[in-house]
Amino acid sequence: MRVPDLTLPPLFASVVSRLPATPPNLALVTLLNQLLKRGVLPADMSLLAGRHFAVDVLDAGLRLRFGADDNGFVLDDGHAEPDLRFAANASDLARMMLREEDPDTLFFNRKLTIEGDTELGLIVKNLLDSVDWSETPLARFMAA
Amino acid sequence: MSTLPELVCPAGSLPALKTAIDHGADAVYMGLKNETNARNFAGLNFDEKSAAAGIRYAHDKGRKVLMAINTFAQGVDISRWQRAVDQAADLGVDAVILADIGLMDYACRRHPRLRLHMSVQGSATNYEAVNLARERFGVVRAVLPRVLTVDQVRHVIEHTDVEIEVFGFGSLCVMVEGRCLLSSYATGESPNTHGVCSPAKFVRWEQEGAATASRLNGILIDRYGAGEAAGYPTLCKGRFDVEGDTYYALEEPTSLNVLEVLPSLLEIGVAAIKVEGRQRSPAYVAQVTQTLRAALDEAARNPQRFSVKPAWQAALAKVAEGQQQTLGAYSRPWK
Numbered sequence: 001m002r003v004p005d006l007t008l009p010p011l012f013a014s015v016v017s018r019l020p021a022t023p024p025n026l027a028l029v030t031l032l033n034q035l036l037k038r039g040v041l042p043a044d045m046s047l048l049a050g051r052h053f054a055v056d057v058l059d060a061g062l063r064l065r066f067g068a069d070d071n072g073f074v075l076d077d078g079h080a081e082p083d084l085r086f087a088a089n090a091s092d093l094a095r096m097m098l099r100e101e102d103p104d105t106l107f108f109n110r111k112l113t114i115e116g117d118t119e120l121g122l123i124v125k126n127l128l129d130s131v132d133w134s135e136t137p138l139a140r141f142m143a144a
Numbered sequence: 145m146s147t148l149p150e151l152v153c154p155a156g157s158l159p160a161l162k163t164a165i166d167h168g169a170d171a172v173y174m175g176l177k178n179e180t181n182a183r184n185f186a187g188l189n190f191d192e193k194s195a196a197a198g199i200r201y202a203h204d205k206g207r208k209v210l211m212a213i214n215t216f217a218q219g220v221d222i223s224r225w226q227r228a229v230d231q232a233a234d235l236g237v238d239a240v241i242l243a244d245i246g247l248m249d250y251a252c253r254r255h256p257r258l259r260l261h262m263s264v265q266g267s268a269t270n271y272e273a274v275n276l277a278r279e280r281f282g283v284v285r286a287v288l289p290r291v292l293t294v295d296q297v298r299h300v301i302e303h304t305d306v307e308i309e310v311f312g313f314g315s316l317c318v319m320v321e322g323r324c325l326l327s328s329y330a331t332g333e334s335p336n337t338h339g340v341c342s343p344a345k346f347v348r349w350e351q352e353g354a355a356t357a358s359r360l361n362g363i364l365i366d367r368y369g370a371g372e373a374a375g376y377p378t379l380c381k382g383r384f385d386v387e388g389d390t391y392y393a394l395e396e397p398t399s400l401n402v403l404e405v406l407p408s409l410l411e412i413g414v415a416a417i418k419v420e421g422r423q424r425s426p427a428y429v430a431q432v433t434q435t436l437r438a439a440l441d442e443a444a445r446n447p448q449r450f451s452v453k454p455a456w457q458a459a460l461a462k463v464a465e466g467q468q469q470t471l472g473a474y475s476r477p478w479k
Contacts, residue, residue: 047187099159102428105463108374108397115351119186119344126187129425130157130194144163144430 002143003094013061021063025075028055029066032073040136045070047123054082059089084120087113097128100143148444149409150416152210152309153433156188156423161198161209163426168437171208173241174198175422180228181212182265183422184339195235208238212422214263215339216244226250233258241287242266243322243336248281261309262286265336267322271303278306285309285415289321293476294405298412307415312402313432314420315465316472317341318380318395326379326394330361341378349377373397375466397466403452405474406443428463435459 035041048068053076055064067076088096092111095101103125106112114121133142153169155161164172175181177189190198195211202209211232217225225247232240233255240258242248243265251260264287268274277283285307288297301308318324324341328334331346346361354370358377365382368374375381375397384393402409402417409417417440419432435456443450461469 096427099425099427099430102425102431102463104424104465105428108465110356110368110371110374113351113356114349118347118349122185122344123187125425126157126185129159130187132159132162134159134162144159144167144426 003091003098003100006091007089008059013059015061017061017063021065021078022075024062025064025066028064029073029075032066035131036072038136040131040133041127042130043127045072048120051083051117051120052076052080053124054085054087055093056085056087057090057093058087082116084116084124085114086121086124087115098141098143099133148440149414150208150309151312151433151436151440152416152418153429154314154419154422154424155190155198155429156183156185156421157426158190158194158198158201160422160424160426160429162201163429164433165202165205165207167430167433169207169433171210171238171416172198172202173210173212173418173422175212175214176228176231178224178228179218179337179339180215180225182214182263182335182339183212184215185423186344188423192231192235195231199235199237203236210239210241210261211235211237212241212263213247214241214243214265216265216336217247218337222246226254229255229258239285245277245281248277248283252281256282259284262306263322264289264311265322267320271300274300274304274306274308278304287311287418290316290400291320291473294408294412294474297409297414297474301413308413309416309418310402310409310414311400312406312409312417312419312436313460314400314418315376316395316398316400316470317378324380327360330363330379341380342376347377373466373468381466396468399460399464399466399469400472401457401460401464401469402471402474403439403456403460404471406439406452407447407450410440410443410447424463431459431463 049070052067065076065078067074092106096103133139150170152171153164155164155172155174161172175189177191199209213228229251239261241261241263243263260283262268262277262283267289268286269289274286287309290311325334327341333343335341342360348359350357355367357367358365360377365377380394381397383390386393439456
């Protein structure tokens with residue numbers, strides 16, 4: 001399965017950006033905590049605690065915000081300036097998550113923006129890379 | 145025709161290791177989570193548990209695992225480097241890749257049966273250096289810095305029994321491996337001492353309108369316009385104002401790609417071909433490993449009529465730093 005090379009139409013973004021932000025943020029935080037609880041996400045929370053994260057899905061107009069404490073991921077009031085911000089279009093973020101494309105490649109090609117604390121960025125990137133999806137039912141979606 | 149060189153691929157994490165093995169690597173190389181290796185990046189590399197799991201995975205499939213302990217033991221306490229060698233031996237790696245001759249001495253005395261590879265950071269560019277490392281420490285393989293032409297690599301191979309490993313693909317630096325102190329001008333830390341060219345804590349990426357600026361400890365390294373390919377934020381790849389002219393004063397961001405000279409490398413008898421990139425993700429490891437596997441197999445089957453397939457070049461071009469590739473020092477027809 002390859003992620004198609006498409007950009008979402010502007011109408012999509014203009015609709016999504018007007019929807020309340022809490023449901024997608026809650027979904028993401030819940031998913032991350034599930035992965036953490038099941039040992040799929042081998043995160044050292046002491047490295048992430050107290051930090052604020054932003055993932056902007058540019059063409060979807062989706063601005064995901066969340067934080068972390070010593071026990072896991074938490075909803076963020078959205079007022080704090082994120083310590084780390086990733087921004088890309090939906091298809092490129094999907095390629096990165098499904099390991100079709102390496103984040104450095106996307107970054108070299110200017111399809112992925114990383115801003116903020118670079119060391120925190122590396123921790124997060126390397127955390128995603130170290131997830132062994134082969135141990136989970138999601139393995140069949142992974143490209144590599 | 146000698147036997148096919150080993151394809152040695154990078155593993156910054158357990159999934160990358162498995163990916164390399166699954167896509168045709170004969171060996172993988174890894175490092176521990178500390179400054180004993182030259183990719184000491186936050187969150188990268190292996191602890192005891194993941195290293196053991198990786199070694200088991202590779203050995204079950206008949207492949208090898210090499211442990212890079214290739215920075216130079218620093219200061220008053222070199223026990224961390226010695227402990228890394230002990231750990232590697234206890235874990236049952238197939239070889240350790242060392243740069244520091246003090247550490248080679250320790251390894252060959254303490255673990256006489258552990259295979260020693262001389263890292264590219266050891267900076268041995270001639271057969272005298274390689275043979276000395278064998279005589280003194282029993283080094284069985286040396287990784288040559290990316291400064292030699294194919295003819296010069298041949299010259300080394302003809303005058304030593306030590307196996308010779310060369311780079312096949314990956315990000316290029318200014319290519320004086322093991323001797324570079326450039327980044328310490330900006331940060332006080334260099335690859336030899338801290339295992340990283342541009343420590344992340346000193347790096348800042350900033351959006352300036354459509355442009356992205358990279359700064360290393362406050363020093364502007366480069367500013368990439370919209371759509372302009374970016375590179376790693378290292379001093380050697382920056383654009384600097386030199387007497388009113390702004391350009392890549394040292395080197396452009398670029399990647400080495402040896403596909404075109406692969407039959408020559410096979411013919412002169414290199415023992416192994418290495419892929420750079422432990423800092424890269426499993427997706428990169430998959431793409432590069434399967435491409436080089438296909439090219440090596442094709443070169444072995446048909447050395448006379450070997451030609452580089454456009455699909456291989458396209459696959460490698462996509463993941464290259466700076467999106468351009470070079471034969472580097474391998475091809476210098478004028479010598």
